[in-house]
Amino acid sequence: MSSPYIKSAAVTAALAALDEGRAPERPVLRAAVRALLTTLAARAPGRSVEVRVPPYGAVQCVPGPRHTRGTPANTVEMDPETWLGLATGRLDWARAVTEGRVRASGSRADLSGYLPLELE
Template identity: 70%
Template sequence: MSSAHNKSAAVAATLADIDAGRTPDAATLRDAVRALLSDLAKRAPGRSVEVRVPPYGAVQCVPGPRHTRGTPPNVVEMDPVTWVLLATGRMGWDEAVTQGRIRASGTRADISDYIPM
C-alpha cells in the first residue's frame, strides 16, 4: 500500500471515529494530522507562519517574511482533532476561533484562505 494511500486512510479513519463519537486511535490521529500538515505546507509554501498541532507536528507555511530564530511572530496552535476538522472542512475557521479551539498570534496567523484542503 502506498504512503499516500495510508495517509488518506488515516484521515478517513480519524473522521469516521469522530463522526461515530469515538476518540480516534492515537497513531491514526497522528498520521492524519501529519498528512494534513504536509498538505498545508504544499498548498501554502513559505515560512512566515508556524502551524502547531501538539504533540504530533508543526509546519512553517504561508508566503512572506521568513522566520529563522526564536519564537515565530505568527503562530497558530490547536489540538489534533480541531486541526483534522478544520483541514477537512468539517469546521470553519471563525467557528473554531469563536469556540477558543485555536490560539493564533501575529498579523499573518489567519490561515483560513488555505483551508479546507
C-alpha cells in the first residue's frame, strides 16, 4: 500500500492483519490506534472534543471551548478496528455513524473534516 498515511509500521501491520481476516496482535493494534490518535490531535489541535478508542487510548482535539472535567459535551467513541478504518480512509464517517459503529455526541463531534489522516 502506498498511501501517505501508511508510514507507521504498526498501522501497516494492523491493516495487513485485518486484510488477511485476522485480528491484529494486541500490542500492534494498540500502537496503531495511538499513532493515529496522536496524528488526529496534531491535525486538529484543541480540547473541545474527546475521541475515545477503548481500551487503547483517548485524545482531546478540535478547536473550540476547552473541556476540563466531567463528561465532555462533545465525545466520539468507537472500537479500534473502526478507528483504523476511519483514520486511513477505508471507512467513511457518515457510513460509520449510520451503521452505529461510531457514537458521537455534541455539536463539534463530527470528525469528517479531519479524516482520513496522513502520518508523517
